[in-house]
Amino acid sequence: MISFERRMDSVEFRIHSEAHIVVDDTICRDCSVRGCITACPADLFVPTSDGGILFNYEQCFECGTCYLVCNEEGAISWNYPEGGHGVVFHSS
Amino acid sequence: MTEHTAERPSSDNDDFDAIVVGAGPAGSAAALELARAGRSVLLIERGPFPGSKNMYGGVIYGRILDTLVPQWWTEAPIQRWVTRRQTMMMTGEQALTVDYRTEAWGRPPYNGATAYRPDFDSWLADKAVEEGATLVCSTTVTGLLTDSGRVVGVSTDRPDGDVRARVVIAADGVNSFLAKEAGLYGEVDPANYTVGVKETIALPRSVIDERFAVRGDHGVDIEIIGCTGDVPGGGFLYTNSDTIAVGLVLSLPALAAGGRRPEELLAELKLHPAIAPLVEGGEVKEYSAHVIPEAGYDMMPELVGDGIVVAGDAAAMCLAAGLWLEGVNFAIGSGAAAGRACHGALRKGDTSAVGLGDYRRRLESSFVLKDHRKLREAPHLVMGELAQQKLPAMACGVAEDMFTVTNPEPKAGLMRIVRRQMRTNGVKLRSVVGDTWRALRAFG
Known part of the structure; x- marks a missing residue:
């Protein structure tokens, strides 16, 4: 199995300086489900040792999985990146 | 409105x-x-x-x-014209494939293309x-x-x-x-959605032709069921010109609740004995993911x-x-x-x-809503336990028992094999009749 890093290196991301998705992890602290951690195909949701969630928008597929599985109102503010930015597929 | x-x-x-x-x-x-x-x-x-x-x-x-x-x-x-269409049912180390090929899909006006x-x-x-x-x-x-x-x-x-x-x-x-x-x-229900993940894998054209037994611009599309563990879904593998693509479609709620990550399940599929020889040696050219509206007519x-x-x-x-x-x-x-x-x-x-x-x-x-209405039950049926777990196990089990030669034991006979496999997989005769009827209706 190829490493996750190597897997994500195969994808082009035109990263915008501003995050298009914002996670309010004060809400995540009370979440017992945390489906985003296993479901996000880019593995962008990482649990921290103090019970929070670390989120990085940079390698996002913009698929929508995280907000669809999130059952905590207001935890994920989800938008598309600014035009021309974000994931760019070439052979998919 | x-x-x-x-x-x-x-x-x-x-x-x-x-x-x-x-x-x-x-x-x-x-x-x-x-x-x-x-x-x-x-x-x-x-x-x-x-x-x-x-x-x-x-x-x-x-x-x-x-x-x-x-x-x-x-x-x-x-990339290629699909002239070979397979439906594969698999368990951990078994696979039963329906393999259809026709030259007709390889000439105008064609049927499917990658x-x-x-x-x-x-x-x-x-x-x-x-x-x-x-x-x-x-x-x-x-x-x-x-x-x-x-x-x-x-x-x-x-x-x-x-x-x-x-x-x-x-x-x-x-x-x-x-x-x-x-x-x-x-209201948006996550149960109506799946996420698809896919690897595009580079392989020389001649290797693809040889592995998939196709020539020229002809190609293969394989749809797979029974390859997603406890997460309802399915798999696919198809050929492009000098890449192949292998991927999974996974139910969102089950993925979120199950603790298995998509790329882990995909790695398992690539290790399956029926798939490993097809993807071997290729370099991942692009990984991709997208959400799919899975439930059809009922979620429109x-x-x-x-x-x-x-x-x-x-x-x-x-x-x-x-x-x-x-x-x-x-x-x-x-x-x-x-x-x-x-x-x-x-x-x-x-x-x-x-x-x-x-x-x-x-x-x-038009076909758009006619097909969707006719097949409105099908997505639910396909994602149900019968199609996901029992059908692949039963089908592979019957094939294995049928083609395993048990000499000096005499042949069990098809009826006994089917009954034995039904027992093993917890399929009741009553439910088979009902489910078959339901499936026939669901597929129009």
């Missing part, structure tokens, strides 16, 4: 007759039809080029293109541009402009980015924030509002019916119908929900 038929007082403020949001197959088909009818159309794409945000499970069925782009197969950027979506979607968008549509890429639509409840345009992330038109076609993909903003979706939004229609994945037009897994053709079919219906509504000067109602009627009389 308000129902008033009054024509908008003036169209002096309109920049275009129609705005199409999303230059995927639905949006480009809509823009193509509108432009061809002489309408001014703005086609807005948030990616740097059409298709740059899109991926899929591999096959474009081209019949719907025949009327839009005659002889499309002479110019469309196709293609890279960035290539294909860009090609179709160019067709709309050739007809006179204005394509603007790298522009994200941020919301709807409304005037007393009716849609009159869109706002974008460009400076002074508001654009007005008499009708907006939301072809903005599975998440369709525009259809949601217009109030056309009810209202298709029409005042000044707005919804097409393609934005309207959940993707058909995930197990035996049939189609999406691009439904997107094109719905987009083209949206384009024609909007043209008619513009001609009558009524782009209210009533005036745009012809869109739904067009879909109802």
